[in-house]
Amino acid sequence: MSNSSRDTAEGAGWGSAERGTYRRLMPGGAEKVSWLDPRMLWAARNGVLASWFGDPTGRTRSRWTAQREAAGAPADKVIRRDDPDRFSFLVIGDTGEGGEPQYAVVPGLLNAGRDTRFAVLASDVIYPVGSAGDYGEKFFRPYADYPAPIYAIPGNHDWYEDLRGFMRVFCDDAPPLPPEQPPRPLTRAWLRSLLWHRPRPDDGRGLAEARKLRAAPAQQAVQPGPYWAIDAGPVRIVGIDTGLLGTLDAEQGAWLREVSRGPRPKILVAGSPLYVDGKHHPCPVEGGGTVDDVVRDPEHHYVAAIGGDIHNYQRYPVRLPDGRTIQYVVAGGGGAFTHATHTIPRVAVAGVTERDFRCYPLRGDSLAFYSALYGRRLRLRRFFTLTEAEAAAVVAERLGIGPTRPTDPAARVTRRVRLVAALLGTGRRPDRAKRIRLPVRKIYTQVFSPGSATYSPPFFKCFLRLDVGPEEIRLRCHAATGNRAQEVDPPVEDEVTIPLA
Numbered sequence: 279m280s281n282s283s284r285d286t287a288e289g290a291g292w293g294s295a296e297r298g299t300y301r302r303l304m305p306g307g308a309e310k311v312s313w314l315d316p317r318m319l320w321a322a323r324n325g326v327l328a329s330w331f332g333d334p335t336g337r338t339r340s341r342w343t344a345q346r347e348a349a350g351a352p353a354d355k356v357i358r359r360d361d362p363d364r365f366s367f368l369v370i371g372d373t374g375e376g377g378e379p380q381y382a383v384v385p386g387l388l389n390a391g392r393d394t395r396f397a398v399l400a401s402d403v404i405y406p407v408g409s410a411g412d413y414g415e416k417f418f419r420p421y422a423d424y425p426a427p428i429y430a431i432p433g434n435h436d437w438y439e440d441l442r443g444f445m446r447v448f449c450d451d452a453p454p455l456p457p458e459q460p461p462r463p464l465t466r467a468w469l470r471s472l473l474w475h476r477p478r479p480d481d482g483r484g485l486a487e488a489r490k491l492r493a494a495p496a497q498q499a500v501q502p503g504p505y506w507a508i509d510a511g512p513v514r515i516v517g518i519d520t521g522l523l524g525t526l527d528a529e530q531g532a533w534l535r536e537v538s539r540g541p542r543p544k545i546l547v548a549g550s551p552l553y554v555d556g557k558h559h560p561c562p563v564e565g566g567g568t569v570d571d572v573v574r575d576p577e578h579h580y581v582a583a584i585g586g587d588i589h590n591y592q593r594y595p596v597r598l599p600d601g602r603t604i605q606y607v608v609a610g611g612g613g614a615f616t617h618a619t620h621t622i623p624r625v626a627v628a629g630v631t632e633r634d635f636r637c638y639p640l641r642g643d644s645l646a647f648y649s650a651l652y653g654r655r656l657r658l659r660r661f662f663t664l665t666e667a668e669a670a671a672v673v674a675e676r677l678g679i680g681p682t683r684p685t686d687p688a689a690r691v692t693r694r695v696r697l698v699a700a701l702l703g704t705g706r707r708p709d710r711a712k713r714i715r716l717p718v719r720k721i722y723t724q725v726f727s728p729g730s731a732t733y734s735p736p737f738f739k740c741f742l743r744l745d746v747g748p749e750e751i752r753l754r755c756h757a758a759t760g761n762r763a764q765e766v767d768p769p770v771e772d773e774v775t776i777p778l779a
Contacts, residue, residue: 282757282769283640284683287666289769290643291736291759298735298765300381305415322406324438324475328522331470336527336564338440339519341455343503343529349450351502355533357429361395361511368397369547369742370612371586372433374404374416379737380613382760384420386768387741390756394743395510396426396499398517400609401549401586402433403444407475410443410482417447418491420613427499428492429508431517433549433587434524439477441504446482450500505530507537511746512778514542518569520549524561524587531563538578543778545744545751546573551585553594553606556625556635556705576600581751581776584742586610589617591638591740591755593772596628605753605776611638611740620645620669623705624677632679638755638771639738640682641705642670647738648702662698665689672699735760740771751776 281289288295328334347353368391373380391397404412421428429448436444445452461467504519516537518526526534538544552559552570560568573580576598582605592608610617616639625635639647646669653662664672667689674681675691676699689695736759745752752775756768 280763280767280769282771283638283643284771285769287683288763290639290666290683291738291757291761291764292643292646292666295735296762298382298385298760298762300383300385300760300765301378303384303420304378304381305419318406321475322435322438323473324407325434325522327470327473331466333521333523333525334467334470335437335521335523336529338455339504339521339527340529342441342445342449342452343505345452345455346449346503349452351449354537355502355506356514356537357501357506357508359395359508359510363511363748364746365511366391366394366743366745367510367515368394369400369584369609369744370397371400371584371610372402372589372614373399373420373612374402374412374435375614376405376412376416376420377613378734378760379615379739380416381420382735382737382765383613383739383741383758384423385765386756386758388423389766390768391741391743392425394426396508397421397424397428398515398547399428399430399612400517400547400584401431402435402610402614403430403447405435405614407438408432408436408441408443409439409477410446410485413443413447413482414484414488414491418488422491424492425494425496427497429499429501429506429517431547431549431586432504432519432521434520434522437522438475439481442477443482444504446485448499448501449503505533509542512543512748513746513751514544515547516544517547518549520561520587524550524559526561526563526569528564531565531567531569534563534569534572538572538575538580541579544578544580546580546583548583548585550587551592551606551608551610552583553596553627553630554585554588554592554608555622556627558627573604574598576602580604581778582607582753584609586612589614590619590644590738591636591771592619592622593636593755593774594625594628594630595634595774596630605774607742607753609740609742609755611738613739616644616647616738618644618648618703620648620673620699621703621705624679632677636755636772638740638757640670641673641677642666642682643736643738645669645673645699645702645704647736649698652702661694664695664698668695669699672696673704676704747778749778751778
């Protein structure tokens with residue numbers, strides 16, 4: 279197996295390396311998604327409108343699921359497969375930007391996952407607004423050669439056109455919902471409806487042609503709606519739709535509690551993670567309680583909770599008072615711009631410490647990546663750009679942790695290196711957080727990260743492979759850098775064995 283970023287800088291994708299073959303898969307003239315383009319931000323306005331004027335996704339979701347049940351979808355929303363007691367599947371999060379970072383994942387995914395029984399896309403299948411017309415180049419083309427079915431959970435971006443494209447592709451070409459009664463004038467709902475982004479009438483005209491790219495019978499999957507459960511071998515995989523604002527409506531919450539009952543081991547796949555960036559986000563359910571309450575309940579037998587939305591990899595092994603350990607995983611590195619990991623402070627949450635925590639890219643690689651990016655964009659390369667060794671050294675100093683990659687040469691941490699690390703929001707040790715209050719971390723995550731899409735390696739993308747057996751699951755995070763070496767043999771950046779007993 280090839281070296282990972284934890285072994286060598288070359289394993290992380292740094293240095294002069296042969297570019298991968300992924301560009302041969304890409305269509306000519308692929309449009310690049312720019313989150314600094316005001317037109318793109320305006321098209322993706324529905325999340326902001328929902329937070330200001332009320333979130334309508336619960337009602338819309340209920341209408342979609344009622345329509346699917348009327349069309350014959352199972353009322354319990356459980357997909358029952360015939361997988362054996364030993365099988366494998368993939369999880370890929372936040373895929374659909376359609377550019378080089380997404381396509382760079384594909385060759386390694388096919389090499390490491392060709393024998394898997396199915397794949398799950400976890401959140402944000404299509405950027406920027408989930409349009410049906412974007413599925414050809416952002417779903418059907420990149421995964422044309424993946425031989426098995428693909429199921430999906432929508433993310434907030436898939437909801438920016440009321441889930442219309444998602445339902446057409448994954449739910450048996452579900453017809454449009456009939457129009458609702460217009461809201462009363464001068465109400466919050468009325469203001470929201472005036473500004474709400476909706477799909478174009480002609481959107482998705484090329485969808486029938488795009489479907490031919492994944493037309494083999496073995497590739498077909500029909501799911502009962504935007505949330506579902508899959509009974510596969512000895513486990514049940516429960517997929518939930520967290521909508522525009524990362525919450526569950528009461529109807530889906532009741533379904534989640536019902537489908538979680540019983541002794542069968544379960545894995546949650548969600549549109550947003552429950553632990554991320556060193557914090558707990560339990561995901562509220564309308565009417566009371568949280569998703570994490572359901573996951574932690576010993577009667578429900580969850581062993582892992584995987585969420586997308588944040589575009590990197592993180593893992594938190596949370597040990598519960600009853601002695602069980604649940605693996606909480608962030609898996610959003612499937613193709614969209616990279617969210618920084620160097621902004622994650624020293625981890626101390628729910629009993630999980632830095633010793634237990636894992637992330638990809640490594641914090642030092644994340645800082646080196648961003649320093650080079652903003653050195654180019656601000657035309658201050660000599661000031662901003664840090665070597666991988668300098669970035670790793672200053673991260674270790676600021677967080678009080680040892681070097682993750684011991685093969686890096688010792689680097690001198692100068693005043694310039696410390697200043698760049700501070701400007702780029704490098705996470706701090708908890709004992710220093712109160713002394714230095716720079717607002718850079720929140721601004722960095724919400725403003726700078728979305729402008730971080732690059733089109734040359736290393737990309738620091740990833741996907742998960744889960745090997746399920748009667749007694750345990752082996753979860754591995756595979757890297758995709760965009761370089762040829764990592765395409766041929768995708769390195770394992772993290773691995774954990776999860777007992778099912």
